[in-house]
Amino acid sequence: MIKFVVGAFFALLTACAHAQNEIKEDTLLLRSAAITNRDLAKLEKNYQHILAGLQRQSLHLLNRLQSKDSTVLSLRDRLSAAPGPSAIPPNKYLPGLDSVQTALQFLARYKLPASQLSSLASLRSAVVHLQDQFQQTNIIQAFVASKLQQGQAIAQGLQRQLYYYRVQVQQYEDLLHDRDGAADKLLQVVGDQLAFRAFFLKHSCLAALFRMPGDEVAGAGQSFPGLQTREQIAVMVAERLGPGASFVSAVSGESSSGSNPLAGSMQQAQERVGQLKNKIASLGGNGSNTDMPDFRPNPYHTRTFLQRIQLGSDLQTQSNTGLIPALSTIGLSAGYLLNSRSIVGIGMAYKLGWGQPFGHVSFSSQGMALRSFIDWRWKGNWWLAGGYEANYYNAFRHLSQLRRLSAWQSGALLGIMRTYKAGKRSGNVQLLYDALYRQHIPQSQPVLFRVGYTL
Numbered sequence: 522m523i524k525f526v527v528g529a530f531f532a533l534l535t536a537c538a539h540a541q542n543e544i545k546e547d548t549l550l551l552r553s554a555a556i557t558n559r560d561l562a563k564l565e566k567n568y569q570h571i572l573a574g575l576q577r578q579s580l581h582l583l584n585r586l587q588s589k590d591s592t593v594l595s596l597r598d599r600l601s602a603a604p605g606p607s608a609i610p611p612n613k614y615l616p617g618l619d620s621v622q623t624a625l626q627f628l629a630r631y632k633l634p635a636s637q638l639s640s641l642a643s644l645r646s647a648v649v650h651l652q653d654q655f656q657q658t659n660i661i662q663a664f665v666a667s668k669l670q671q672g673q674a675i676a677q678g679l680q681r682q683l684y685y686y687r688v689q690v691q692q693y694e695d696l697l698h699d700r701d702g703a704a705d706k707l708l709q710v711v712g713d714q715l716a717f718r719a720f721f722l723k724h725s726c727l728a729a730l731f732r733m734p735g736d737e738v739a740g741a742g743q744s745f746p747g748l749q750t751r752e753q754i755a756v757m758v759a760e761r762l763g764p765g766a767s768f769v770s771a772v773s774g775e776s777s778s779g780s781n782p783l784a785g786s787m788q789q790a791q792e793r794v795g796q797l798k799n800k801i802a803s804l805g806g807n808g809s810n811t812d813m814p815d816f817r818p819n820p821y822h823t824r825t826f827l828q829r830i831q832l833g834s835d836l837q838t839q840s841n842t843g844l845i846p847a848l849s850t851i852g853l854s855a856g857y858l859l860n861s862r863s864i865v866g867i868g869m870a871y872k873l874g875w876g877q878p879f880g881h882v883s884f885s886s887q888g889m890a891l892r893s894f895i896d897w898r899w900k901g902n903w904w905l906a907g908g909y910e911a912n913y914y915n916a917f918r919h920l921s922q923l924r925r926l927s928a929w930q931s932g933a934l935l936g937i938m939r940t941y942k943a944g945k946r947s948g949n950v951q952l953l954y955d956a957l958y959r960q961h962i963p964q965s966q967p968v969l970f971r972v973g974y975t976l
Contacts, residue, residue, distance in 0.1 A: 561640040564621075564703035568647045571693050575654045576600050579661055582686045585679050586668065596661055604653035613659055614726065615652060617697030621704055622648045623725040624711045658690045681816060689823045819860045831856040831864065835951070835973035839966060847875040848887055852971075854894070862898040867891075874916070889913045889923060896938060904938040906951055914961060930961050934969070949973040 579600055583593055625645045629638065665683050697704075711717040722728050821829050837850040854868030870890040876883030894908030910932035913923055936953035951971040958967040 558640045560703045560706055561644050565644045565647045568651050572651050572654055578689050582682055585682050604649055618648055618652050619726045620708055623721050624707055627711055627717050627720045685822050821858045829858045832976040833973055835971045837971045849873045864896045867893050885916055887916050902940045906938040907935045931957055933957050947975045
């Protein structure tokens with residue numbers, strides 16, 4: 522008996538020492554982790570950028586209502602106010618924010634340096650504010666949609682504005698799932714620890730939505746508006762289908778269809794959902810947006826100015842003649858994507874002289890070109906291409922020689938272009954006709970063949 526008591530005592534001491542070592546190791550791991558105050562500040566800056574974009578787009582949509590309704594005024598005031606204790610209850614789960622917010626709560630429990638704790642607190646405040654803004658976007662969308670259904674006299678084009686607003690909100694949500702930046706580094710610091718996994722199962726928003734028996738924590742009994750608790754659903758199912766009916770056993774497959782009447786229904790429902798997904802995929806949709814607009818959406822409408830710029834390059838060659846040597850015209854361009862069918866832009870080109878290949882190769886500057894162009898998609902990968910060019914056909918040694926405007930000659934181009942995929946990029950082949958080639962001195966070739974590549 523004495524040996525048993527002594528053995529149990531030493532086992533208890535060993536377990537306590539092991540637990541203390543785990544806590545010390547976790548604390549040391551967090552202190553020496555790759556996450557720094559600069560990383561936390563970068564993540565907070567990203568969230569502030571998304572927050573500012575949501576506020577700007579939401580105010581723009583509400584202003585299109587041209588209404589002084591009390592609900593509109595309340596929504597406008599709420600956009601600029603910081604979330605308080607009476608923040609809007611969650612009406613949409615955001616996994617990206619939930620993971621970061623739970624990680625910040627977990628890190629706040631450790632004795633980290635004061636500067637790092639301050640950065641964590643500031644980042645946590647930004648996460649709460651951003652989460653509140655996302656909840657408000659759902660309320661704004663539902664409010665504007667109700668105005669459209671009521672057919673009230675509202676600003677023309679509001680339906681189109683609402684569609685693009687939904688697209689922009691979805692783009693901002695996708696940014697939260699971008700795991701290539703500071704958020705990924707933060708989650709890597711805590712993700713490998715068993716203590717964080719246990720903490721996530723109890724304190725995350727996902728755990729609050731799907732609370733399992735035995736995992737109840739303080740405040741977990743509070744349910745979201747309109748969301749029934751697990752116990753309420755279990756009671757309703759038992760009353761209607763009998764005490765043997767259970768969603769848990771039906772999903773896990775622990776019981777046969779005879780003992781659980783829901784088992785067969787769950788299997789049929791899963792098969793039906795699979796059929797609907799296949800049908801949506803066959804129609805060319807992904808099921809992410811069931812609100813089909815009554816107009817052709819512009820996929821570039823919600824992009825920023827820089828995101829709509831398409832950089833490209835092209836190459837054109839010309840054999841030597843009695844007056845000019847062999848040339849290679851190397852061009853760079855910047856096009857602005859108006860929509861999926863139209864591109865306008867400008868560019869410039871440098872004419873490199875090769876002499877007389879291959880016997881007398883001699884590099885020289887044989888001219889320059891300034892370009893403007895517009896391309897319009899005709900059908901599939903075929904485009905109609907046109908543009909205006911100003912060409913300097915004389916050899917030069919200094920850039921000051923290009924200032925002589927009388928030496929520049931005009932060119933009017935019109936032709937076809939074929940685009941193709943080249944790995945992750947795209948290329949194109951152009952066949953153009955210069956309507957002013959006879960006016961050039963020396964006379965240039967009328968038909969131009971160019972090979973382009975998107976940078």
